[in-house]
Amino acid sequence: MDVLVTPTPNLQGEIQALSSKNYTTRYLLVAALAEGTSTIYYPAHSEDSDAMRRCIRDLGAIIEEDEEKITITGFGRHPKDVKELDVGNAGAVLRFLMAIAALCPDVTFINRYPDSLGKRPHDDLIDALGQIGVSVEHNQGRLPITIRGGQPKGGIIKVSGSVSSQYLSALLFLTPLLEEDSEIQVVNDLKSKVVVGQTLEVLAQAGIRIEASEDLMHYRISxxxxxxxxxxxxxxxxxxSAAILAAAAVTNSDVTLHRLEENSKQGERAIIDVLRLMEVPLTHQDGVVRVQGNGRLKAVEFDGDKATDAVLAMVAAAVFAEGTSRFYDVENLRYKECDRITDYLNELRKAGANVEERQSEIIVHGRPEGVEGGVEINAHYDHRVIMALTVVGLRAKQPLRIRDAHHVAKSYPIFFDHLQALGANVEWVE
Structure with a gap:
């Protein structure tokens, strides 16, 4: 379904931030890898976290859930012998489970989204799995992918982090379960180091001991x-929440979000710092963020590798800032559900934004007077693009119609419900 975003000058109200998708998928996985019963309170409900639930259940985890919590009795190092797994359109879930599937004799990950996840490469993880004795059949690094494991061995593993940190995280989940000790060396580069920090945090909470170098490029795992x-x-x-905060920043607003920890290890927490640099009036105390937007913003420069999943929302806010904004070190945005640089900027231009791209940069020449809008734009099946384009639509002069906006459910199924609760004029259209 499509969404029609009609210009909305004012937003007001309070909402509870959704639970973290990244932490939920990691907690689900470590609970499944435990022998015994774990409890996860306030898990996220999205297509990605639902994909992890579905797959760990297929692998043998016993799951019970109510409105507050989910209890999981894990399969430990002995997942069930399954022939197929369906991760939907969830890239992180695929990569984490490709590693765990090395404990199974023969598992095929099917391709249900050929125009999105089906286009994304996984060569670096495939190469790393080969180093520990796992045979992988694949379509030039893409889905469908068959893992033939059963007896992976430890040892020295070299993995590139230049495309995604998810390959490294996948190996960090697997290697503690192997019979031999392992040493992981990250080569070339490591994108999204902050997200690796989240993986290490969750592993430590699950009782796993990993020695990591200060630069996160070298690991020893018993x-x-x-x-x-x-x-x-x-x-x-x-x-x-970055998109909600950006929406409040570009409008006249008084918007409060709860459950956003000040000391969180989520790199996207930087949305708070970036909006402050843009001179957006806000406070952040005791897990509560309050934005009292006046629609006036200043341009900013930001290293986007530290907050990958908030960059598109930051760019949307910068569309209306005074001056030229620059978001650099963002090449890994090209390897997401779509090319989040070229595809996203093409749609922004349709709406009237003045933007440029480099291989690893996004340049935004702000238009404080607003953009024209009045067009139909394509979100490329990407939840982050949908949310960011919605922010732009709220400040456009004429409505924006966003195609296939239902794909926002990948991470934030009630995004438009939350915006409506704040007074945004958004509606589903056939």
Missing amino acids: GRQQYAAKKYIVQGDYPG
Whole structure:
């Protein structure tokens, strides 16, 4: 379905931030890898986290859930022998489970989204799995992918982090379960180091011991470890909240978001700092963010690798800033659900924004007077693009129609409900 975003000058109200998708998927996985019963409070509900639920259940985890929590009895180092797994359109879930599937004899990950996840490469992880004795059949690094494992071995593993940190995270989940000790060396570069920090945080909470170098490029992992059954509490989600905060920043607003921890390890927490640099009036105290926007913003420069999933929302705010903004070190945006540089900027131009791209940069020449809008734009099946384009539509002069906006459910199923609760004029259209 499409969404029609009609210009909305004022937003007001209070909402609870969604639970973090990144933490939920990681807690679900470590709970499944434990022998015993774990409890996860306030888990996220999105297509990605639902994909992880579905797959760990297929692999043998026993799951019970109510409105507040989910309990999981794990399969430990002995997942069930399954022939197929369906991760939907969830790239992180695919990559984490490609590693865990190395404990199974023969698993095929099917391709249900050929125009999105089906286009994304996974060569670096495939190469790393080969180093520990896992045979992988694939379509030039893409889905469908068949993992033939059963007896992966430890040892020295070299993995590139230049495309995604998810390959490294996948290996960090697997290697503690192997019989031999392992040493992981990251080569070339490591994108999204902050997200690796989230993985290490969750592993430590699950009782796993990993020695990591200060630059996160080298790891020593003892084998024969066991994941502990624990209780986890999922914090609020900064990546999804970034779009809500950007929407408040570009309008006349008084918007309050709850459950956003000040000391969170989520890199997208930087949305708060960036909006402050843009001189947006806001406060952040005791997990509560209050934005009292006046629609006036200043241009900013920002290293986007530190907050990958908030960059598109930052760019949307910069569309209306005074001056030229620059977001650099963002090449890994090209390897997401779509090319989040070229595809996104093409749609912004349709709406009337003045933007430029480099291989790893986004340049935004702000238009404080607003953009024209009045067009139909394509979100390329990408939840982050949908949310960011919605922010632009709220400040456009004429309505924007966003095609296939239902794909926002990948991470934030009630995004438009939350915007409507704040007074935004957004409606579903056939």
